[in-house]
Amino acid sequence: MANIITDETIDYVGILAKLELSREEKEAAKNDMSRMLDYIDKLNQLDTTQVEPMSHVFSMNNVFREDVVTNGDDRDNILKNAPEQKEGAFKVPKTVE
Amino acid sequence: MSILKMTALELGRKIRSGDITVPEATQAVLERIRTQEPAIHAYVTVDEEGALKRAAQVQARIQDRTLVSPLAGVPVAVKDNLCTKGLRTTCGSNILYNFAPTYTAEAVLNLEKAGAVVLGKTNMDEFAMGSTTETSAFGVTRNPRNTDHVPGGSSGGSCAAVAAGECFYALGSDTGGSIRQPSAFCGVTGIKPTYGTVSRYGLIAYGSSLDQVGPVAKNVSDCAAVLEAIASYDKKDSTSIPRKDLDFTSALVDDVKGMKIGIPRDYLGEGLDHEVREGVMRAAGVLKDRGAVVEEFDLSLVEYAIPAYYVIASAEASSNLSRFDGVKYGLRAKEYEGLHQMYKKSRSEGFGPEVKRRIMLGSFVLSSGYYDAYYLKALRTKALIKQAFDKAFRDYDVILGPAAPTTAPKLGESLKDPLKMYLGDIYTVSVNLAGIPAMTVPCGTDSGGLPIGLQLMGDCFQEKKIIRAAYTFEQTDREGI
Numbered sequence: 001m002a003n004i005i006t007d008e009t010i011d012y013v014g015i016l017a018k019l020e021l022s023r024e025e026k027e028a029a030k031n032d033m034s035r036m037l038d039y040i041d042k043l044n045q046l047d048t049t050q051v052e053p054m055s056h057v058f059s060m061n062n063v064f065r066e067d068v069v070t071n072g073d074d075r076d077n078i079l080k081n082a083p084e085q086k087e088g089a090f091k092v093p094k095t096v097e
Numbered sequence: 098m099s100i101l102k103m104t105a106l107e108l109g110r111k112i113r114s115g116d117i118t119v120p121e122a123t124q125a126v127l128e129r130i131r132t133q134e135p136a137i138h139a140y141v142t143v144d145e146e147g148a149l150k151r152a153a154q155v156q157a158r159i160q161d162r163t164l165v166s167p168l169a170g171v172p173v174a175v176k177d178n179l180c181t182k183g184l185r186t187t188c189g190s191n192i193l194y195n196f197a198p199t200y201t202a203e204a205v206l207n208l209e210k211a212g213a214v215v216l217g218k219t220n221m222d223e224f225a226m227g228s229t230t231e232t233s234a235f236g237v238t239r240n241p242r243n244t245d246h247v248p249g250g251s252s253g254g255s256c257a258a259v260a261a262g263e264c265f266y267a268l269g270s271d272t273g274g275s276i277r278q279p280s281a282f283c284g285v286t287g288i289k290p291t292y293g294t295v296s297r298y299g300l301i302a303y304g305s306s307l308d309q310v311g312p313v314a315k316n317v318s319d320c321a322a323v324l325e326a327i328a329s330y331d332k333k334d335s336t337s338i339p340r341k342d343l344d345f346t347s348a349l350v351d352d353v354k355g356m357k358i359g360i361p362r363d364y365l366g367e368g369l370d371h372e373v374r375e376g377v378m379r380a381a382g383v384l385k386d387r388g389a390v391v392e393e394f395d396l397s398l399v400e401y402a403i404p405a406y407y408v409i410a411s412a413e414a415s416s417n418l419s420r421f422d423g424v425k426y427g428l429r430a431k432e433y434e435g436l437h438q439m440y441k442k443s444r445s446e447g448f449g450p451e452v453k454r455r456i457m458l459g460s461f462v463l464s465s466g467y468y469d470a471y472y473l474k475a476l477r478t479k480a481l482i483k484q485a486f487d488k489a490f491r492d493y494d495v496i497l498g499p500a501a502p503t504t505a506p507k508l509g510e511s512l513k514d515p516l517k518m519y520l521g522d523i524y525t526v527s528v529n530l531a532g533i534p535a536m537t538v539p540c541g542t543d544s545g546g547l548p549i550g551l552q553l554m555g556d557c558f559q560e561k562k563i564i565r566a567a568y569t570f571e572q573t574d575r576e577g578i
Contacts (some may be wrong), residue, residue, distance in 0.1 A: 009461075017415060017460040018422070019453055020441040028450075029457055035516055036458055040404040043474050046481065053476030056306060056336070057292060057483060057532030057557070063335040077199045083429035090424050095436045 003037035005030040100125040105171045105265040105319040112159060112170040119159065119170035122265075123152035123214055126172050130216070130263045136244055139258035141177045141235050142185050143217035148172065151214050158212065167322055169212030174264035176255050177218040178225055179205055179310065180299040184215070188301050189223040189233035189251075192447025193427045202299025203334070204268060204310045204327040211326045216264055219254030223449045224418065225275055225303045227251050228518050229511045232451045237508060242284055242548055246505040249279030255313045256283040266314040266323055270300055272307045273406055274500070274525025280313055280537040281500035281550020286320050286567070287313040291557050292532035293338035295324075296331035302417040304410035305336075307529040317538060317568045321345040324560070340558065348561035353569045354388035356562070359493035361396035364524055370503045376549035377499045380540040383573050384497070384566060394492070398485050401478050402527035403519055407455075408462050408475035409530070414452075415459025421447065454515065479530045486531045490556035495566045499524055500537045500550035524552060534560045538567045540574070 010026050010033075021029060075088060084091035100108065100122055111117040127145055134140060152172075158164040175181060178188045180198035187193045205215065222232040230238045230253025238253045240246040241261035248257040252269030256279035259267050269276040271289035280287030288311045295310040302308060312323035325346055330339040360381060365374060385391040423429035423443030430442035448456070462471035489496060501521060511518045528535040533554055540551035551570070555563040 010457075013457050013461050013464070016464060017453075017456045018419070018440050018444055019448070019456065020438075020445045021453070025450075025453070029454070032454055032515060033458060033461065036407065037461075037471075039516060040408055040471060040475075042404050043401060043408075043478050046398075046401060046478060048474065048477035048481065051477040051480050053473045054480035054483060055476055057530075058338070060336065065332060074199050078425075081196055081199075081426035083423060083427070092424055093433070093436045093439055 002041065003034045005034045101129055101262045103265070104315045106167055106322055108265055109167045109169060109171050113165070119152040119156040119214060120149065122170065123148050123172050126216065126264060133261045133263050136239060137241055137257055137261050137263070138236055138238050139219055139254045139261060139263050140174070140217045141187055141189070141220050141254070144184055144215065147184065148214050148216050155212050155214060164212040166211035166326065168208070168326055170214065171265050172214045172216045173208060174216050174219045174255055174258045174267040175205055176252055176267070176269050177221055178270055178301045179268060180301065181205060181215065181218065184218065186218060186301070187235065189221040189235060190447065190449070190452070191234040191428055192421045192444070194234070196426045198299070200299060203296035203329065203331050205299070207327045207329055208268070219252070219258050219267060221254055222251035223452050224301070224414070225251040225270060225272055226414070226451050226455055228278060228521050229506070230254060230279070231508065231512055232449055234449055239508070240283060240505050243505070243546065245507055246547065247282065247508055247511065249282035249501070249505060251275040252313060253279045256280050256285050256287065259283070259285045259313050259315060266312060266319050268310060268327070269313045270308055270310050271529065272304045272410060273529050274522050276311045276313060277500045277525050277535060277537040277550070277552055278522070281548065282505035284539045284548030285313055285315060286317055286536065286538050287311060288320050288324055288536040288560070289528060289534060290324060290328065290560060291534045293336050294328045294340065296329060296334040296337050298331055298333040304413040305417060306413060307410060317564060317571050318346070318349055320536065321349055321564050342558065342561070345560055345564055348564040349568045350565050351569050351572045352387070353384055353566055356389045356495065356566060357493045358384060358389045358391045358495045358497050358566065359394045359489060360391065360497050361399065362393050363396050363399040364498035368502050368520070368523070369499060372543040373499050373501070373503060373549050376541040376543070377497070377551055380551045380570055380574070381497055383570055387569055387573055389566070394489065396485055396489055396496070398482050399523065399527065402482055402530060403523055405475040405478040405482065406522070406526040406530060407458070407519060408471050409479065411455040411459035412463050412472050413459070415456045415463060418452070418456055451515070482527050483531045486527070486533060486556070494555070494559070494562045496554040498552050500552040501525070504543045504545070504547035504549060528554055533557050534563060536563050536567055538571055540570070
């Protein structure tokens with residue numbers, strides 16, 4: 001395998017991805033990721049120095065609209081989906097002392 | 098003819114003529130669901146009560162002639178990544194196990210305007226990540242053509258529901274082949290439209306630059322009619338495209354004389370099952386006999402589509418799925434210390450292995466130091482793939498090939514080796530990268546009786562050409578059998 005994924009890399013990616021992986025999951029992730037990256041390295045066979053990255057297939061510009069509220073207040077229904085709520089707001093663990 | 102054997106348009110006609118009522122049709126299909134589900138499990142949620150209530154309302158509006166659409170009163174199944182107001186929408190994931198959206202996806206709203214009766218929500222690979230519907234948190238779906246086999250994925254529930262007569266048509270979504278490959282495996286017809294044709298509003302995002310909603314149905318005519326109903330310009334989707342040519346049923350013409358059809362040699366090489374190859378070449382022969390000009394050509398770059406796709410799709414997924422954090426909806430871990438650990442634990446408990454794998458890969462390719470080498474490289478490759486299609490469509494009206502390299506694999510065989518499973522997407526992913534439309538129509542079976550799917554691809558906005566070719570093939574092949 002050309003791409004060796006270290007424990008540090010997996011831990012760092014876990015932080016970015018906001019995932020807490022078990023020891024077994026980390027080992028599997030190291031193996032899976034290095035295999036995928038080896039495969040993805042195939043793209044380096046292509047000379048793309050003169051090619052612009054294409055994020056959208058059609059040449060689109062930003063689509064603007066007036067910032068006007070068109071939907072009604074659906075707060076109560078939206079909050080019904082929240083795991084915890086309090087006084088019309090999403091409840092989360094204390095974050096500021 | 099029994100109600101369940103009818104196509105969506107046939108049933109629609111019978112409903113409008115008063116021969117069948119909407120509650121009758123809905124009852125018949127709900128009874129079919131009850132008998133089939135123990136063996137197939139195409140649905141995550143069946144909304145029997147809602148469907149019957151809606152059926153009565155639609156019937157009244159058909160009778161007073163305020164609903165006249167060809168699909169009015171016809172029951173439909175909706176993939177579980179399309180939001181339906183008040184009806185549980187899970188995306189096949191534990192993290193959304195109890196999520197009841199407060200609004201309905203635009204594509205589903207368009208169907209409701211046409212008088213559709215929503216039966217329920219179909220099973221899918223978790224967040225549409227998978228090719229077998231085996232990564233669903235709610236159990237596997239089985240292929241109605243042979244229940245030892247997978248239905249394909251990720252729209253496996255939608256395709257199985259259509260194949261098993263558990264709905265008259267369904268909605269799916271296609272990010273890398275998720276309508277076309279399961280349609281092939283289940284022997285049904287499905288279209289992935291040009292990017293931007295169907296609004297993505299209310300479609301829970303996987304790879305936003307690749308995702309499109311599309312129909313799955315019993316035949317080409319139904320597919321064209323459903324696409325006509327769901328396609329619309331929508332200000333709520335900033336990638337939606339205003340189009341004036343949405344009359345897709347006008348392309349149901351039984352004639353391909355002079356149509357130029359190209360078969361990429363790169364789609365017929367190593368890895369393609371010989372029976373699938375024979376089925377596809379036989380179909381090409383049928384179109385040639387009907388007067389199409391059919392020839393092989395080199396598309397090029399086919400082998401680079403999968404690595405480019407997995408970089409782009411995973412990158413977008415890692416960003417899109419950051420919204421699932423245990424705050425606003427869905428699962429929250431029971432035990433945690435502080436906000437940050439609540440996020441991490443909720444996500445780790447809520448997501449399955451394939452979703453975590455892609456979020457990890459996506460986070461990696463977007464991280465500083467790797468962004469240029471992987472993410473931008475994949476976007477440059479996408480530009481080259483688009484150019485290759487542009488060049489091909491200067492010579493051909495339609496590109497023809499297989500939808501998948503094999504027929505449906507057995508249950509339990511695919512997830513052991515993710516990379517191998519990804520390689521099964523080789524004939525479908527480049528269509529999403531290029532934004533072009535493509536459809537699958539059944540073209541026979543292999544020696545085991547499993548369906549083979551023919552894939553027809555068109556240039557951007559040229560759905561009508563592939564619908565015409567598919568319709569001609571279907572009409573001719575049906576007479577042939």
